[in-house]
Amino acid sequence: MASVSDAPVADAARGFELFGVGHSYGDRVVLSDIDLHLTEHRIGVVGANGSGKSTLARLLNGLVLPSAGRVLVDGLETRSDGRAVRRRVGFVFQDPDAQIVHPTVAEDVAYGLVNQGVPAAERVARVGEVLERYGLAGHADHPAHLLSGGQKQLLAIAGVLVMRPARIVFDEPTTLLDLINTRRIRQVIDELDQQAVVVTHHLDLLADFDRVLVIDSGRVVADGPPSSSLAAYRRLMDDR
Amino acid sequence: MTLALYVPRATVVHRAPPGLKLLALSLTGVLVFAVPTLPVAAGALVAVLAVGLFVAQLPLGLFGRQARTLVWWLVALMALHLVTTDPETGAVAVLRLLALVLAAAVVTATTRVTEMVSVVEWLCAPLRLVGIRPARVGLVIAMALRFVPVLAERADAIREAQAARGGRVRGLRATATMVVPLLVSVLRMADTVGEALDARGADDVPARSSWRRRTGGPSS
Numbered sequence: 537m538a539s540v541s542d543a544p545v546a547d548a549a550r551g552f553e554l555f556g557v558g559h560s561y562g563d564r565v566v567l568s569d570i571d572l573h574l575t576e577h578r579i580g581v582v583g584a585n586g587s588g589k590s591t592l593a594r595l596l597n598g599l600v601l602p603s604a605g606r607v608l609v610d611g612l613e614t615r616s617d618g619r620a621v622r623r624r625v626g627f628v629f630q631d632p633d634a635q636i637v638h639p640t641v642a643e644d645v646a647y648g649l650v651n652q653g654v655p656a657a658e659r660v661a662r663v664g665e666v667l668e669r670y671g672l673a674g675h676a677d678h679p680a681h682l683l684s685g686g687q688k689q690l691l692a693i694a695g696v697l698v699m700r701p702a703r704i705v706f707d708e709p710t711t712l713l714d715l716i717n718t719r720r721i722r723q724v725i726d727e728l729d730q731q732a733v734v735v736t737h738h739l740d741l742l743a744d745f746d747r748v749l750v751i752d753s754g755r756v757v758a759d760g761p762p763s764s765s766l767a768a769y770r771r772l773m774d775d776r
Numbered sequence: 777m778t779l780a781l782y783v784p785r786a787t788v789v790h791r792a793p794p795g796l797k798l799l800a801l802s803l804t805g806v807l808v809f810a811v812p813t814l815p816v817a818a819g820a821l822v823a824v825l826a827v828g829l830f831v832a833q834l835p836l837g838l839f840g841r842q843a844r845t846l847v848w849w850l851v852a853l854m855a856l857h858l859v860t861t862d863p864e865t866g867a868v869a870v871l872r873l874l875a876l877v878l879a880a881a882v883v884t885a886t887t888r889v890t891e892m893v894s895v896v897e898w899l900c901a902p903l904r905l906v907g908i909r910p911a912r913v914g915l916v917i918a919m920a921l922r923f924v925p926v927l928a929e930r931a932d933a934i935r936e937a938q939a940a941r942g943g944r945v946r947g948l949r950a951t952a953t954m955v956v957p958l959l960v961s962v963l964r965m966a967d968t969v970g971e972a973l974d975a976r977g978a979d980d981v982p983a984r985s986s987w988r989r990r991t992g993g994p995s996s
Contacts, residue, residue, distance in 0.1 A: 599971045619979060627975040634968035637976075639921040640782065643890045650890075651977035677784040677888070681925040695976065 546610035546624060548702060551575035551731065552596055556605035558754075559591050566591045567754040570605070574733065578725075580742035580762065581735040582769050583751035584776075592751060593707045593735045597625035610702065623652070626701035626730075630708040632685075632692035641683070641691055642667065642676040648699040666698045670724070686717030693724060703731040710738050739766055781838075783885040789832035794891040795898070797883045804879050808872035814864055817871035824875050828882040842881045843874065850874065893918050915978070919969075930961050 552574035559567040566588040583589040594600035595607050598614035598621040607614045609621045629635045638644035642663050649659045667673045670690045675683065683691060689709060696704060706725065710718040722741050725732055734741065742748050748765035750758035750772065758768035784790075789797070808820050828834045850870045857866025884892075893914040900910035934957050935945055944950040 594971070597975060599974055619977075622975055622977065627971075629968055629972060631965070631968060633926050634965050635972040635976075637915070637922055637969065637973065638918050639889045643888060643918075644922075646890070648976040651979075677782050679925070680922065681929070699977070 546612050546620065546702075548610050549575075550608065550611045552703075552733070553608040554595070554602075554605065555608075557595060557602045557607060558604035559588075559595065559600065560603045565754055567595075567602075568604075570756060572749070572756065572759075574747075575731075576746035577731055578745040578747075579731075579733045580745045580748040580765075581733065581751060582737070582739065582742070582748060582766070584773065587751045588754040589735045589751045590707055593627075593705050593733065596705050596733060597622050597627050599627065623699070624702045626696035626699060626704040628689075628693055628696055628704065628706045628709050630711050632688035632712075633681075635692040635695065636680045636688065639679055639681075640676075641672055641678055641680055644680055644691060645695050645698050648695060652699065662698050666694045670694050684717075686713055686720060689713060689717065689721060690724070693721070697728075701730060703733070704728065706732060706734040706736070708735055708737065710736060710741065739769075742766065781881070781884045782888055783834055783838065785833045785886070787832050787886070789827065789882070790886045792886075794883075794887045794895050797887060798895060801876075801879050801883050805876055808875060812865075812868050812872070814868055814871070817868045817875060821871050821875040821878070824879045824882060828878065828885075832882055832886050834882065834885050838881060838885060839878055842878055846874065846877055889918055889921055915973075923969075926965075927958070927962065930965075931958050934958055934961070 552572065554570050554572040554574075557567060557570040557572075558565065570592070581589045581592060591600055595602055595614070596609065598607070598609075598618040601607075601615050601618075609625055612621050612624070614621050636644050638647055645663045645666060646659050649662060654662070664673065664676075667676055670693065672687065672691060672694060675687065680688065680691060689712075693709070709725075710721050713721065718738060718741070725734060725741075726744075734745075736742065742762050745762050747760065748758075748762045748769075749756050750765050750769045752772060757772065758765045804820055804824070808817055825839065828839060829836065850873065853873065854866045854870050857863070857869055896917055897910040897914040900908070900913045903910060903913070931954060934954050935950070938950070938953060939945045943953060
């Protein structure tokens, strides 16, 4: 593991920067010519199924590397500083079952801290704190698979937040949830101190956001405040 | 399906190092087989129950459930001995099997999965010499425990979907038609799980020298 002095230096003011980014899976082009600078506190991403928005989300923390162009997070390039980028950018997946990797709740939350080499006493404190915050303290030693869908998504978010990332990307975090749990996740996102990029089909979630991107056929076709971007997205879908 | 059997309590047994508990379990096994007498087998069973119920404060029902899963094996074992040896030898065999299964249940119910996995990692430490990372072995074991019930749920969902469309729900044919969609579902999930491991810093795993350092959950 690299020592602190070896770690690349991040500039927290820079946010996400994408320069001429494109991505292909084999011959299939999913994103092309994306130039973005994302510094706002709350950013939404909408688009039809297969539009490329999930790939865009994955590019933001280096889970996917661009086929063309560069992605920088706080000045760190995802291609060369992948680990440092992933430490700065948490990622919440659509299906929490795929994100929870340990059998019990507290053990799963602790997983990322173990990977970061956080001392045991601090781990216990941080895990307890985040479980309390999300109403999971009573489930600390329960098997994760026995939680409800909403609790699983909260657990997945807790597992990310306990690592204290500077920014968080959510990939359709409410798609599998009912209305009550969708509201709960919305509240959780609202309360975050970190910058959040939220990919979603739930347009209500984005009403108070600072900026919304509309992705279509691998390109950004609208970019602005929620009122104008969501109106553009609705027109786009109506024309189909 | 419940694979995680940990019962949170603040007892000396829960706090004991997992390696010590596994050593005690192994020594109990050696003792009851090395000294195959009725007092030793019965004494081991009484000691296990005493430790489990009064020291570890585990619920009686936990032992009842474990014993129930064994009951037909115990009956068969006793019957076999009645035919081939004598009642005392049969009683010894039955009591020591019961004592060992319940002792294992005490260890499982008082030890978190990560603690157990850390012992495995510690035991696997020599594998570093051949390029295998013990932390990865531990992670594989923890993930196996985590994903068995998830896969069972997915298999149930596929079975229900097929039944809803008039498909068979039992038998070899039903199983065969379930295999492909289940495999596709598992492979898709495996992709995401791989990404999730990356996102949560699986590549950052620091070197560990002791299983004690691994325990992650809050103390109960």
